Amino acid sequence: MQRAFSSFVRGGNSALPGYKLSLAATLLWTGFFIILPLIALTLRPWQDGIGAVVNELHDTRMFAALWTSFSSAALAALFNIPLGMLLAWALVRGNLPGSGLANALVDLPLALPTAVSGITLATLYGPQGWLGAPLAKLGIVVAYSKPGIVIALMFVGLPFVVRTVEPVLKNLPRDLEEAAALLGARPWQIITRVVIAPLVPALITGFGLAFARGVGEYGSVIFIAGNQPFHSEIAPLLVVVRLQEFDYSGATAIALILLLTSLLALALVGLARRKFSVWGDGA
């Protein structure tokens, strides 16, 4: 253990020049930008005594907000799976005109300021919006309720699914499909057993990324969510609300719970991915 550590620091048998310099830079970088804020976040709630955290744990509004955040993010990521897979399929296999443009558009939700997408979606799905008005006539309310949150999160999460599935699909040899057809598989069997099945690990990763983004998303959601406590208020918004009330320990307590639950969710996604990708370990 000790020998391994000292060899790690000294650069072992690495042939790369500047090993120590890059190691120091990496440690400094991760330390300052990732570890330090995380430590601060973990310590801050306890500064005003254990009471603040205990108080927060009794706050049903917070649990409602957490539930809204996590359930909406999970639903949105789930809906994004078939959508993202179809889009990736069209980008990889479809020789459609304008696929270059479509390829560029897929990344747009990542680049667009989240407030802009939030306002756009809110206008579109609002009671007078292009989509909101006809939907309202059918009795479906999207804006200022939970479906609105899910739609906003789907919008920002889609690129993650598309971009994780796309390279895997691209590397899937086409003769797998031919082989399956020659073995007597019918078209839907080819799609489910030979095309989608190998994509499962990538789909899980895409789901995980979209979900993580969804839990943390703020800007695009608050404009369309309506933000009613206990109903359509997301956890990140509650953090902001607490900050505006100068309740710093309350805000950081929610943040800490958010952090822990996110970590747990991502760990579960990681476990699921590992379970489904045993076949990838080559000799």
Added chain:
Amino acid sequence: MSVTVQKLVRTAPGSDRQLLKSVSLDVPTGHFVALVGPSGAGKTTLLRAIAGLDVCDSGTLLLDGQKVETMQDRARKIGFVFQNYALFPHMTVARNISFGLDVQPRGSRLSRQDRAARVQELLDLMQLPDMGAAYPARLSGGQRQRVALARALASGPGVLLLDEPFGALDPIVRRTIRSWLRSLHDRLGLTTILVTHDQEEALEVADRIVVMQQGLIVQDAAPDILDQSPETAFVMEFMGEAITFRGTLNNGQFVPDEGGVLPFPVAAHLESGPIDAMIRPFEIGIVSAGNAEKMLSPVSVVSHGARNGYRHYLARLTDRTISVSAPDWGNDSINFAEAGVLDISRARLFKNGLRVV
């Protein structure tokens, strides 16, 4: 199961270049045919057309005399092995092999136990008895090859199509797997069509070799006939190392363009004009330069070692060095003169790539 291809035509998509120009081929039940030819000759195209993977412009395919059109007509009759195996990476070896059995409609599907028994039977046949639970990524090239074969054979097809199946294997594995394939073919009574560009492979496993060039079948014969009377310059070169001498046909006499090579008489009734003489290194004789041949400027001949029962020599012509070989009979081997003239009277003559004599 016999395979009959009648006047198959296929045009490259998006252009009018013909990949197959009215190809007809008849493979009776139990035959092992090798499809050979230079790259781009249409071998793989023909194989894929038989498998129904590509759509053809016209032509028919008969299996056991029955016309075959759709993929469903072919299912369970044709087994296909892809060049890079095309194993399903996310399925175990056993699941890969039983895929063709698993996708059958409920009514005609074997029971779970029967399928498992069939998979084990195939694993034993492929000499991979304990590999059922492994994933393809863990297998060596030769093992993947055999799994691909087992998968193709699982539903008991009568026809086996192989697209350059040994391309990615090392030479020793190739040799063992192909003799094993031949015995498998005989044991299961298959009709096999193999695409290859390895002459040794084709000669060793096939009863019959079909040579393709530019979308046409140029020669279809048993290996020994192909060796004795190649119909095109390609076949001549495919069957083994061949050396070409350019020359002219003049009054029933082949006159080489190069110095140091003896002219030789050719059977009559052939038009005079430029012609190529092709000969194998072991058919070339070297005659010590006597008085009569002095004017032919004798070439120097250097020994170049012995391999596979042959002694090899290098003969230096004006512009190139060619290899000449003679059977090695130990101490009694023929000793070539250190300088001499080449006797190529056993050469075959080709005009524009086609055999004339």
